[in-house]
Structures are given as structure tokens and as C-alpha cells.
Amino acid sequence: MNKRCAPLLLGLLMAGLGACTRKALPTQARAEAPKAESLVNASNLDFRYLAAKGKAQIETGGDKLPNVTLTLRIRKDSLIWLSIGAPVIGEVMRAHITPDSVQVIDRLHREYYAGNFTYLRQRFNLPVTFQQVQALLTGNYVPAPTGTEPTVTTEPPMQKVVYRQQALLVEQLLETTRRRVQKLAVQDDSSHLRFTVDFSDFKPLERVPQEFANALLVVVEQPKNKPSSASINFRSVEVDKERLDFPFSVPSGYARKK
Template sequence: MNRHWPLLLVLIGSLSLGACNRRAVPTKTTTIPVRPPAPEVRAKNLDFRYLAAKGKAQIDANGEKYSANLAVRMRKDSVIWVSASLLGIEGVRARITPDSVQVINKLEKTYYAGNFDYLRRQFNVPITFLQLQSMLIGDYVPAPADTALSVTSEGPTQTVKYQQAGILVEQLIELSRARLQKLNVADPKSQSTLTVTYADFQPLQPSAQPFAHGILVQAQQPGRQPATVTISYRNVDLDKEKLSFPFSVPAEYGRNKRK
């Protein structure tokens, strides 16, 4: 198994925008204003304070196929914590806040600590903490402020479209559940595409909110093999207990200074 396994595909497969064209984006830390869902958008996002989930990611990327066990913890709008294990051994741990990113790679005994620009450079789009949080749990992702929306409904589905930094974003909402069913992202310039499909909706206690236990990520870039990540959540708990988000770096680990 290649030690350089695709870290971010495992950690945040539902946000695999790195498959889009590598374009220059600002690296200065900025806050991207996001408006609440427009009144005509029929999506209902998950209501919680703490979320804990465990599952498995099946990865097919860079000519390799393998699986990783995932543990995800969140404090809404505040912290995302992810642990990825291979063969029962933790390989990667990440702690992400709106203004910081910390990642330990235990396979290589390195760590990264910096601001959210790390993820923006990885994906080459202006990713925000709220967008990342939404994609991991299957929430509708509101458009940046002052962005024109196209909202249409046909049968059981509502479609919302907008552009962000030249990238086309399309979200399909299943009206019966008021939950996101599919996310399509396309870069017309590079002809790269990303599709995230949410499935296996199950009610979560205590309020029976529907949650997608299955996430399929398909990324395609011209001239490269498609990358696919399937995330299957087994156990998902909302507000069952106050969660901790442990993160410490062993003294012998070297800092990875990413450009």
C-alpha cells in the first residue's frame, strides 16, 4: 500500500474539489460571506450542537483501491474532527476550525498546522468551513452573498444553481425529505467535474431528522483516471454527549511546511 495515500480524499471525500483544474486562487485568509438559504429553497439542514459518526470509506484513486475506517466529530459551526485508520491503525487525524487546520500524518510522522488557506490551496477553490461542514453531513450549501440563484422544481426534486469563482454549482433537493440528494460541481474551463450523491437516509434520534448514511463522491478530470470515494456511516449520534476533540503532536514529529 502506498504510504502517500490520498489524505484529503479519505478525510473529506465529500469535498474532493481537488479534482478540478489547478488554478491560482488567493491565499490570503478571508471570510467569504454566505447568506442563509433563500426563502424559495426547500432544503432543511441538520439541527444539532454535537455530532459523532463512525463509518468506512472505500477509495479508488490514483490506480489504487483500499478502505479506511472513519470517525467524525463536530461541534456545529465550530470544530470538525476526523480520524482515519487503515488496518486498525490510525493513519491521519485532523482538527479543523473556521480559522485553523491541523493535520497529523502518523504514517509519515509529520504534521501540519496553519490556517484555512491550506484547504483552499488543496482544492483550488475558495472553500469555507461552513461549506466543508455541510458537505460532510449532506446539508444544503448556501451560495455566497450577492450570488444569483436559479431555483426550479420538477416532480419530487428542486434544483438550485449558482456560480462561485467561475465554478458551476448545482444542488438537487429531495422535496419529500427537504434534504440534499445530489451535488454537482463543474469547472467549464478545465472540463473537470465532481458529483456527490447522498443516499440511505435514516432518521436520527431524538427528533427523527433524516440523515444520509451513504455518500458517493465521483471526481473526473480530463487525462486522469476517475477518483471515487464511498463513505458509509454506521453509527451517527446527535447531541448524545458533549464531545472532546483531542489533538496533540508527538515531539519527534516534523512539521510539514506546505507552500
């Protein structure tokens, strides 16, 4: 397996989040929603535990890397656990993320990292937060930040929500029937970075009224570079079926990465 595969997948997810949250997306709930925001027809996934399994295909620099398997577990607003593996090799990376900490085991290089979100900010040059990672993985709508009035345009069956703050233009496209985000697009005018996530293959979930996007296509485009992408397909998604475990321990002999 290509040794870039697992780090690139994590990096692509962080890249999108950094682009769309650098100055625009909130990390805390607003005290009072703007008038236009109240017109948004969104229904965010509400859960206590979420478990999903699937595969991802990564393409970077024009090269398609081998497929990897994904196992995702989330305890809402508390913990994100992600395992990335490959056929024959088995698990190659495991991440344990909380609002205050980031721990990653890299089995290919026999290394591990234990720290906080400074790791993700330094590794990928992106100011991401736990809440933003969770929103991307669950396909939830993210409202405009406090003091920013979005433009809401409804032409059934779609609704488009757009807002600008400084150099960023953020656009979210919702399907009005299922009230779920279908596409997120962010354009950074200063760096000319463009990030998009297409959510598709919506399927109903047991125990909750919302549908879940089983397919995500993450694309990051930057000037003078070929686009990078990650196509993620979940084959199973379960919400609140059972209390989940989040095992994480560093094997002996692994070097701590600084």
C-alpha cells in the first residue's frame, strides 16, 4: 500500500474544513439567529452514537491510490474515532479525537502523536475544530457566523444559502424535501483555494427521522496544482444502536512524533 494513502485522506478532510472555517464558520451556537437564517430549511442529524463503515478512493497529483477501508465511530460533541485500513495489511492508521485532544497512531511508520488541535493546524496549516470535523462527517448544515446575514434562495426542490466574510465565499445547497445538505462549496479569494463536498446516496436511518449521505466526494483545488480528491462510500451507518467503544492504545516501541 502507498504510504501516503491514510495521511492524505485525513489531510483532505482537514483541508476542506480549514478552507470553509478559517474565518467564516462558528464554533459556538449563536444567541439569536439572523432573520434570513431562520428561513433555512435544514434538519441536522441528531444522535448520541454513530457508527459507519466504508471505503475511500484517494486521488492526488493525478495519481489514484489504492482503496482504503474506513471505520468511523462518533459520540456526539465528545469523541471521533477513525480507523483506516488496507487489504492484506490491515489497519494503517487510527485517530482518537476529542474537543481538547488529537491522538493518531501511524502503524506504517511505527509512530504516534498525542496532543491537541495544534497538530492538525501545523500538519495541514488549517485552523480546524472538533465541531467542524463532526459537521463534515455527518453532513450537517453549518449556519452563518454571528453578525453575518446569509442570502437564502429557494427554488424547489433546492435551497441555496450563501454568505461572505472577508475573503471567503461559502455556499451550501440543500434539498428541501429531505432538508439535508447536498453540496458545500467554499472559495477563498485570497489563496484561490476551492473546496467542495458533494453528498449523495441518501438513505433512511433507523431510530432517527433524517436520511444520511452514504457517499461523499471531497475535492480540493489550488492554483498550479492538480486537484486532490477523496471519494468516500459508506456501506453501513447505524445511529444509537448501542453504546460504542473507542479503543486506543499505543503499541510498545512506537516513536512519538513531535
